Amino acid sequence: MAARYWCYQCSQVVTPIMEAEIKCPFCRGGFIEEMSNGTRDSAPDMDSHIQPDRALSLWAPILLGMLGNPRRRRRLRRIEFEEEDAENSDGEARHGGDTDLDRELESIIRNRRRNSASIVQLLQGVRERMASEGENSENDRDRDGVIFINPFNQTIIVQGSYDSNQGGQNRNSDRIGSIGDYFIGPGLDILLQHLAVAQNDPERYGTPPAQVEAIMALPTVKIEENLKCCVCMDDFEAGSEAREMPCKHKFHSGCILPWLEIHSSCPVCRYQIPAVGQKLNSERPGNNSNRRESESNVHGRGSGEGEGEGDGRSGRSGRRFSFPWPFNGLFTSGSQSGRGNSSSSTASSSQSGNASQTNEN
Amino acid sequence: MANSNLPRRIIKETQRLLSEPAPGISASPSEDNMRYFNVMILGPTQSPYEGSCYFLLIVENVGTQCLTSKLSLVRFLTKIYHPNIDKLGRICLDILKDKWSPALQIRTVLLSIQALLSAPNPDDPLSENIAKHWKTNEAEAVETAKEWTRLYASGA
Numbered sequence: 001m002a003a004r005y006w007c008y009q010c011s012q013v014v015t016p017i018m019e020a021e022i023k024c025p026f027c028r029g030g031f032i033e034e035m036s037n038g039t040r041d042s043a044p045d046m047d048s049h050i051q052p053d054r055a056l057s058l059w060a061p062i063l064l065g066m067l068g069n070p071r072r073r074r075r076l077r078r079i080e081f082e083e084e085d086a087e088n089s090d091g092e093a094r095h096g097g098d099t100d101l102d103r104e105l106e107s108i109i110r111n112r113r114r115n116s117a118s119i120v121q122l123l124q125g126v127r128e129r130m131a132s133e134g135e136n137s138e139n140d141r142d143r144d145g146v147i148f149i150n151p152f153n154q155t156i157i158v159q160g161s162y163d164s165n166q167g168g169q170n171r172n173s174d175r176i177g178s179i180g181d182y183f184i185g186p187g188l189d190i191l192l193q194h195l196a197v198a199q200n201d202p203e204r205y206g207t208p209p210a211q212v213e214a215i216m217a218l219p220t221v222k223i224e225e226n227l228k229c230c231v232c233m234d235d236f237e238a239g240s241e242a243r244e245m246p247c248k249h250k251f252h253s254g255c256i257l258p259w260l261e262i263h264s265s266c267p268v269c270r271y272q273i274p275a276v277g278q279k280l281n282s283e284r285p286g287n288n289s290n291r292r293e294s295e296s297n298v299h300g301r302g303s304g305e306g307e308g309e310g311d312g313r314s315g316r317s318g319r320r321f322s323f324p325w326p327f328n329g330l331f332t333s334g335s336q337s338g339r340g341n342s343s344s345s346t347a348s349s350s351q352s353g354n355a356s357q358t359n360e361n
Numbered sequence: 362m363a364n365s366n367l368p369r370r371i372i373k374e375t376q377r378l379l380s381e382p383a384p385g386i387s388a389s390p391s392e393d394n395m396r397y398f399n400v401m402i403l404g405p406t407q408s409p410y411e412g413s414c415y416f417l418l419i420v421e422n423v424g425t426q427c428l429t430s431k432l433s434l435v436r437f438l439t440k441i442y443h444p445n446i447d448k449l450g451r452i453c454l455d456i457l458k459d460k461w462s463p464a465l466q467i468r469t470v471l472l473s474i475q476a477l478l479s480a481p482n483p484d485d486p487l488s489e490n491i492a493k494h495w496k497t498n499e500a501e502a503v504e505t506a507k508e509w510t511r512l513y514a515s516g517a
Binding site for chain 1: 369
């Protein structure tokens with residue numbers, strides 16, 4: 001059989017057009033690579049699985065684009081071109097502008113509307129596929145420099161540094177894979193979430209988790225007035241119970257507790273209640289060193305520190321470990337950290353003694 | 362599809378966004394999945410972005426932690442010359458990071474972004490070069506921003 005080529009853009013085996021440049025007959029792109037038999041031994045068999053992968057491999061660059069690595073953005077751009085191919089109006093730009101950032105951006109802008117729509121579509125397509133778990137899990141062909149997203153085992157693999165023999169067409173040759181890039185996730189929802197998380201590295205910002213004791217200390221109050229829970233945006237039912245922060249802002253237990261498990265500030269006014277690592281912290285291994293100091297401080301804080309981020313940060317190192325690093329969820333099926341149980345069990349009985357102490361300050 | 366178990370809050374936010382749109386901002390959920398919002402922000406008057414129209418994409422945080430974690434993703438899809446927005450459209454805005462609060466909504470986030478267009482903050486840059494430009498020669502930087510506005514963001 002003659003040389004077989006893989007079009008990275010179409011994610012399929014193609015018989016290329018051999019002109020000055022080797023091109024894919026479908027997308028007219030040059031991002032193709034001769035396949036050696038060694039890398040894909042059961043290739044004919046696999047081809048049948050390739051087609052369903054297509055949408056997914058299109059999706060990969062978007063994910064990576066979200067990760068914010070400009071190199072990967074190039075792949076995202078390729079998707080736009082692919083869309084554009086439907087109209088086949090922009091073949092030249094594809095070849096001329098490969099390394100030209102401005103062209104890239106231009107095309108993004110030109111496509112911006114369709115773009116957002118199609119990104120959304122892609123997102124959905126992928127999620128759908130992810131949802132329908134399939135039979136075959138052996139699609140992770142061992143090619144280099146490729147991003148695989150496998151609908152069947154819900155795996156995304158980014159591999160780096162393939163040997164390019166595509167010359168100028170090969171924009172990614174030396175640059176993929178700078179993050180090591182293995183994502184294995186239970187579902188795209190979580191993946192998406194965590195990619196976005198990775199982008200902003202968010203939960204490392206902001207206030208540290210509230211102390212369990214401080215959470216327990218929040219009094220439960222009865223709502224009489226007309227009031228809305230600012231987290232869920234629902235009105236409180238008259239006579240229903242709510243947890244009251246020291247700043248007097250009230251929330252449904254189920255709304256405020258998950259937040260306090262990861263941050264210690266009031267959602268409305270940022271009033272900060274005692275945070276992990278700031279003081280008393282009996283439940284966390286590894287934070288014991290802070291303990292004595294914290295105990296002595298325990299009544300001295302909790303007010304006048306609405307923006308007390310500085311304090312929170314100083315206690316960070318301890319909390320980092322107990323905190324779900326963004327990608328952990330990918331491997332543990334989206335579990336939150338172990339904190340959940342301890343604090344949610346405290347939802348009902350409040351130790352108002354502590355609470356009033358906090359209030360006094 | 363994914364709309365079936367959409368958190369109530371997203372529904373509420375959506376209703377509010379549609380029924381009482383903020384001035385200069387339109388946000389509508391994608392038809393297929395209401396977690397995705399297509400957003401259009403008009404460049405604020407008296408800013409270098411006046412008369413322009415910027416598209417953003419928001420993916421509301423997915424999963425059960427939707428309400429306790431920040432919006433997953435807010436990103437400019439339109440090219441913009443702004444010290445706090447990088448060429449990938451990412452936005453450097455405190456409420457999207459350490460100042461996030463579950464009491465914030467898409468609406469408030471968008472208003473903040475609109476305000477950021479009015480008041481670029483080169484002291485907390487995302488695009489170093491643009492910020493530098495802004496600090497060393499603001500007039501020129503503003504000109505560039507206007508130029509980009511004209512080139513990339515004019516007309517809807």
